[in-house]
Every structure is written in structure tokens, then in C-alpha cells.
Amino acid sequence: MMSLCRKVVPASRGLASLTSVRTKVTLPELGYDYAALEPIISREIMEIHHSKHHQAYVTNYNAAKDQLDEAVAKCDTNKIISLQGALRFNGGGHLNHSIFWKNLSSTNSSPSDALQKAIITNFKSLDNLKTEMKTAAVGVQGSGWAWLGLNKKTGHLQVVQCANQDxxxxxxxxxxxxxxxxxxxxxxxxxxxxxxxxxxxxWDIVNWKDVSERFSA
Ligand SMILES: [Fe+2]
Structure with a gap:
């Protein structure tokens, strides 16, 4: 049977380019105690959320990534395509929660001047931003996220819903x-x-220092 795949080795890199490097993602440290966000979020929720749920996304993403590496090495296109759902769900879960832990803090903070200005420009006020975020968050059907995101092309801030762990x-x-x-x-x-x-x-535990740094970066 004719192969649907052939290996193309860049002359400059030779066989070294075919060596698969198996990298793993790991569960990040919270940076604070599980009880630090009480009474807004309980120690019990934080411990289960971080050590069980986030850990499961890490474990399952790594397993899917290993399968992807093998499928790529075998040029198994069906297998590669079949793994997209697991990679998106578990990889997304890992990315989302890694940001979420840093977005929260027990220490009071305020948006930087630059972020404050952008919030006023895009939403008229911080209260309006909170209202838009609430509408998005409460309106998620089933499971998902509400995000404040930055459109780097336009410089505008946007509130967006994401389903599941997208x-x-x-x-x-x-x-x-x-x-x-x-x-x-x-x-x-x-x-x-x-x-x-x-x-x-x-909103009482938003780490505005982290959010502001993401904005300025
Ligand atoms: Fe979660």
C-alpha cells in the first residue's frame, strides 16, 4: 500500500530533527495557602480545585500529548485528529487555571493607571466592566469561563464567554x-x-497587580 506520509528532514538539521522531545506540563504552585482566599472562596474548594481538578487536566493533557507524539511519529493522521478534543479540553483546563490562580489574591490591589484608563475607555467605568463580566459569567450555559481579554490588534478590551475549557x-x-x-x-x-x-x-479577591501586568505585557 502506498504510504500517505513521508519524513522530510531539513538538510541543516539532519536526523536530530526526528528526535521527539517528550515535554510535560506540571501543576503550578498556587503561591498562597488554600485558605488564603477565605471567606470569598473556601479552603475546601481551593484544595479540591487545585490538587484534584487542575491536576487532572495536567495528567490528561500529558497523556494526550504522549499519544500525539507517537501518532505524529507514525504519521497516523486519524489518531492525530482524534486527539484534538482531549488536547483542547485538558490543555485549555491547564492554561485557564494557571492564569486563574494568579488572577486571585488576598492582598488588596487596584488596576494600574494604564489599565484603569483602558477600562474607562472601553467600559466607561469599572462598575460597567463588572456588570458585563457578571452577565457573561452568569450566562454561561453549563460549564465555562468569562474572560476580560485584550485585542492586541485594536488595543480594545473585550468581555468574552468561553465554553468548557476552551x-x-x-x-x-x-x-x-x-x-x-x-x-x-x-x-x-x-x-x-x-x-x-x-x-x-x-471582585474582592482580584489580583489587580497580576491583571495589570498581563495588560502591560
Ligand atoms: Fe476550574
Whole structure:
């Protein structure tokens, strides 16, 4: 049977380019105690969210990535395509939560002058931004995220919903600044069915220093 695949080795790199480097993502440290965000988010939620849910995305992404490396090496196109869902879901889960932990802090902070100016330009006021984020977060059907993102081409800030674990940058091109995780695992143990109350409360633990640094970067 004729092969549908052939290996093209750049002359400048030779066989070294065929060597697969198996890289793994790892669970990042929170940088604060599980109880640090109480009473807004309980220690129990934080511990399960970080050590169980985020860890599962890390584990499952690495497993899918290993399978992808093997499929690429074998030029198994069907297998490569079949892995896209697992890579998107678990890779997105890892990316989203890695930002989310840094977006939160028990230390009071304020948006930088530059971010404050951008918020006023795009939303008229911080309260309007909060209202837009709340509408997006509460309106997510099922599980997902509300994001404040930066359109680097236009310089505009945008509020966007992402379903499931779709990562903002890879799926919309926007740079993620601040995300609100509205999967039930993020709030249900404490807020039960009151997602709007969780979304209102989270503004008290926004790490504006981190959000501002993402904006200026
Ligand atoms: Fe989550």
C-alpha cells in the first residue's frame, strides 16, 4: 500500500530533527495557602480545585500529548485528529487555571493607571466592566469561563464567554487578562446554585497587580 506520509528532514538539521522531545506540563504552585482566599472562596474548594481538578487536566493533557507524539511519529493522521478534543479540553483546563490562580489574591490591589484608563475607555467605568463580566459569567450555559481579554490588534478590551475549557487566546486570539471560572467545581460547595453571588464576591479577591501586568505585557 502506498504510504500517505513521508519524513522530510531539513538538510541543516539532519536526523536530530526526528528526535521527539517528550515535554510535560506540571501543576503550578498556587503561591498562597488554600485558605488564603477565605471567606470569598473556601479552603475546601481551593484544595479540591487545585490538587484534584487542575491536576487532572495536567495528567490528561500529558497523556494526550504522549499519544500525539507517537501518532505524529507514525504519521497516523486519524489518531492525530482524534486527539484534538482531549488536547483542547485538558490543555485549555491547564492554561485557564494557571492564569486563574494568579488572577486571585488576598492582598488588596487596584488596576494600574494604564489599565484603569483602558477600562474607562472601553467600559466607561469599572462598575460597567463588572456588570458585563457578571452577565457573561452568569450566562454561561453549563460549564465555562468569562474572560476580560485584550485585542492586541485594536488595543480594545473585550468581555468574552468561553465554553468548557476552551482557552481564550487559542480560540479567539484575545490575550487573557482576568478569568472567572464558572464551572460548578469552582463555587458549588460554598455558593450552591447561587452563581451570581460567587461572581459578585470574586471582585474582592482580584489580583489587580497580576491583571495589570498581563495588560502591560
Ligand atoms: Fe476550574
Amino acid at each position: 482557552p481564550l487566546q487559542a480560540t479567539t486570539g484575545l490575550t487573557p487578562l482576568f478569568g472567572i471560572d464558572v464551572w460548578e467545581h469552582a463555587y458549588y460547595l460554598q455558593y450552591k446554585n447561587l452563581r451570581p453571588s460567587y461572581v459578585d464576591a470574586i
